[in-house]
Amino acid sequence: MQAVVFTAPEHVAVCQVPDPAPAADEVIIRVAVCGICGTDLHIFRNEYGSTFPLTPGHEFAGEVVAVGAAVSEPSIGTRVAVDPNLSCGACENCRRMQFHHCVRWQGVGVTRPGGFAEYVAVPARACYPLPDGLSDAQAAFIEPLSCVIHALRRVRLPPGEDVLLLGGGPIGLLLAQGLARAGASRVVIVERQPERLALARSFHLGDVVAAGPDQDGILHTLAPRGFGLVVDATGQPAVIERAPGHVRPGGSFMQFGVAPMGAMVRWEPYDIFRRELTILGTFALCYTFGPAIDWLARGVVETAPLISDTLPLAGFADAFARFGRGETLKVHVRP
Numbered sequence: 001m002q003a004v005v006f007t008a009p010e011h012v013a014v015c016q017v018p019d020p021a022p023a024a025d026e027v028i029i030r031v032a033v034c035g036i037c038g039t040d041l042h043i044f045r046n047e048y049g050s051t052f053p054l055t056p057g058h059e060f061a062g063e064v065v066a067v068g069a070a071v072s073e074p075s076i077g078t079r080v081a082v083d084p085n086l087s088c089g090a091c092e093n094c095r096r097m098q099f100h101h102c103v104r105w106q107g108v109g110v111t112r113p114g115g116f117a118e119y120v121a122v123p124a125r126a127c128y129p130l131p132d133g134l135s136d137a138q139a140a141f142i143e144p145l146s147c148v149i150h151a152l153r154r155v156r157l158p159p160g161e162d163v164l165l166l167g168g169g170p171i172g173l174l175l176a177q178g179l180a181r182a183g184a185s186r187v188v189i190v191e192r193q194p195e196r197l198a199l200a201r202s203f204h205l206g207d208v209v210a211a212g213p214d215q216d217g218i219l220h221t222l223a224p225r226g227f228g229l230v231v232d233a234t235g236q237p238a239v240i241e242r243a244p245g246h247v248r249p250g251g252s253f254m255q256f257g258v259a260p261m262g263a264m265v266r267w268e269p270y271d272i273f274r275r276e277l278t279i280l281g282t283f284a285l286c287y288t289f290g291p292a293i294d295w296l297a298r299g300v301v302e303t304a305p306l307i308s309d310t311l312p313l314a315g316f317a318d319a320f321a322r323f324g325r326g327e328t329l330k331v332h333v334r335p
């Protein structure tokens with residue numbers, strides 16, 4: 001079959017690889033759509049602890065075409081999405097219901113072959129059947145939306161909170177919609193790319209501010225005492241360093257974007273102490289596929305405007321490079 005392979009850090013090729021065969025507890029999925037994600041870039045640049053060669057892709061959906069000997073469901077022909085986070089269920093963290101912190105954690109498309117391929121083998125227990133009304137393109141958003149819902153559960157937004165979101169990329173705009181739905185009075189969005197600014201404005205969730213030298217003055221005018229919740233969705237250390245300065249006393253900062261491993265920022269502990277700031281992390285998802293499927297199936301969040309490109313596997317390298325330069329929104333690959 002054809003598959004994308006990161007042969008070594010910063011090297012990508014679309015190659016012929018052997019078709020996967022299912023282990024006893026696995027199914028084979030014919031991939032319908034797989035989304036390119038910022039995490040794929042971190043993996044590509046060797047900033048995410050993956051080993052090479054690797055077939056990436058962790059945001060996908062498709063149809064079950066073969067099942068292992070011990071699999072009772074899903075059956076052949078079922079359309080499914082896959083939770084790429086595989087936990088052991090037995091370690092100390094799993095037993096505290098912190099499945100995403102499993103000490104034996106494996107990630108489909110991160111530590112084992114993923115969805116940028118015609119076929120992928122995954123454990124049957126990672127599959128979620130799709131409602132009929134949900135398109136393949138929507139289904140490829142279940143994983144990122146699950147991360148958004150996990151973040152919303154982490155932050156427990158007080159109703160009416162004033163929110164600042166730093167970064168209006170495709171997942172930022174998914175998070176912005178989620179924050180609005182979760183009770184924010186407004187979601188002010190800061191973004192650098194002109195096309196993304198225009199798209200952010202079209203959601204009418206709050207003011208949209210161009211990142212740059214005038215940004216802090218505008219934010220100060222919008223919220224003179226600061227925002228109750230500030231969320232980083234850029235992963236950029238320079239942005240993250242300045243984020244607590246936008247939080248009002250008693251407010252929270254949440255790290256949602258993926259910063260490069262090892263990157264450091266300087267914060268003033270006295271400021272965090274004196275103004276009683278809450279600093280919160282959110283990583284991946286923790287059994288939030290169910291609510292994400294429900295939100296998508298019921299049209300609670302809009303995903304169609306977030307897709308800029310849909311292309312076959314052969315177009316991956318070019319689209320991935322454009323994605324890396326910030327020239328696209330969500331890119332969907334249809335193997």
Ligand SMILES: [Zn+2]
Pocket residue numbers: 037038039058059143144
């Ligand atoms: Zn992702």
Ligand SMILES: [Zn+2]
Pocket residue numbers: 087088089090091092093094101102103104105
């Ligand atoms: Zn575990």
